[in-house]
Amino acid sequence: QSALTQPASVSGSPGQSITISCTGTSSDVGGYNYVSWYQQHPGKAPKLMIYEVSNRPSGVSNRFSGSKSGNTASLTISGLQTEDEADYYCNSYSSSSTPHVLFGGGTKLTVL
């Protein structure tokens, strides 16, 4: 099975907004509202930032938001802060072949 497609890197300045895309197929991203997003700082475990496309876990800043259109999900971070610099991963359920979970390849966010 193929990983979900994310841009390798994005960048923005403090205070700006950025969007990270996660493209799949109708068998995964497009077919189900099962997309999650994770933030990973170097040497740390991933942290859940968005679940089921657009829901924020308790304690996650409302600067983080998620959405989906067709086979592409998006994570938007508004009011960029230096501590947002990290790797971001999407993941989704997939019904292709046997049911399984897919991750995106990851996106490195640089806050300039």
Next chain:
Amino acid sequence: QLQLQGSGPGLVKPSETLSLTCTVSGDSISSSSYYWGWIRQPPGKGLEWIGSIYYTGSTYYNPSLKSRVTISVDTSKNQFSLNLSSVTAADTAVYYCARSQPYSSDWAKGFDPWGQGTLVTVSS
């Protein structure tokens, strides 16, 4: 507060079996309606889901690893384990254990929280 702690050998020889255990504290594996999963990350690369298990023993596996993977649960010890057979250098990775996210009992709707990760190197 729920915590997951992975443990196991940090070095495994090629062709042997990688075995890791995740000990759960702060919640009972058998009393909660969550799935428990393993995810790995090769050095400098992205995340790969390995599989997930329910306390009853019901499992889901990554199709690309299914022939080599066994995930089991020991409710008496509040632990779940990963066995990956016939390892090669390509299996060198940080292995994370995690719980399915708390807002749904579904196995495929995300993971939260995660353990700290265990680096396993495959080398002779």
